[in-house]
Amino acid sequence: MSTSSSFPPVYTEPFHQASENLRRALPFINQHQTPVNPVNYAVWYEYVSGTNQALKKAIDSRLQQKQKITAEITQQLYEKYVLMGMPERLEATNNGLRLVVDNTMNQINKVELAADDFSEDLAVQQTRLEQSEDISVIKGVLSEILENTRRLGQSGNELKQELAETTQEILKLRSELEAVKQEAITDGLTGLLNRRYLNKELAELCHQGKNVFTLALFDLDNFKQVNDRFGHLLGDRVLQFFASLLKKHCENQQHIAARFGGEEMALIFIDTPSNIAMQIADTIRQQLAGSNLKKKDSTETIGAVTVSVGLSQYQPGDTTLNIIERADVALYESKAAGRNCITLR
């Protein structure tokens, strides 16, 4: 999958998953008779991986209406849902900032010019005063000085107002930038951090290499059946529910919960050895298994949803890849052992 809302898109799934996505994407490209180029492939790859929900909805609604997904449509979908409009938004914010700075500089230049005019005028008036004792000339000079002082004061007030507006504008742009930044690290469906952020954190922790931490990978069991029986929307709600369980266990902790891809989520237990992490991860597993999830506005239950877990504790010298691979192997052992269980590697 590409981490949702990230730009540029980042694809970090393991080899087997990427190959599986390739296998599933190619028939779509074929069926819609579009060339296998990077844009078409990215769109169908993200579609079959199931992680880009907005893209999936857009394609599904076209498919329901029996529309062909032409190369032109794929290009539009790519720009809108794969690139997520992120560059445009960043550029808009950037342009906004440039405009604000330009306006302020113009206003400051205007006041500077007015101040220069004022001091030049004062010099002229001084000469006039020195050369004349005529009371009416003195009166004229005084009223000109007063008028110029008033104008200068007005420019100063305008600048003050402009600066106040600029401050507001900058605050607005700052929160827009903050929102873009937040979106870039968040998974759109679950609100968890995304894979890109998880990878960055793991790389940093491995680089520091001083504290012990444990990575847990959680993969919902037989999730395809949940989708097949109850539909993707309900599948999405199950993912959101499970994400909320993970979030709960990160509250007041510095642990990091992230969507690893598809129906797979991850938790980095910061400063936590594997025996403690294992207890917490197992509590999460049991909570999901005991949740008795129901369909919305209905008493019909969807049966037990369970999750398999794989854990690996950081070993000195580990890279992001090592630690993910060990957790992945542990996860597959949990699946092979019958699912709904936990394995440490």
Ligand SMILES: Nc1nc2c(ncn2[C@@H]2O[C@H](COP(=O)(O)OP(=O)(O)OP(=O)(O)O)[C@@H](O)[C@H]2O)c(=O)[nH]1
């Ligand atoms: N509803 C929904 N389904 C998703 C999403 N991401 C991935 N999936 C689905 O998750 C399912 C994963 O299926 P499989 O990889 O076959 O795994 P599984 O059925 O969970 O079986 P095991 O992992 O072997 O227990 C697929 O049907 C995907 O479409 C999503 O965002 N929403």
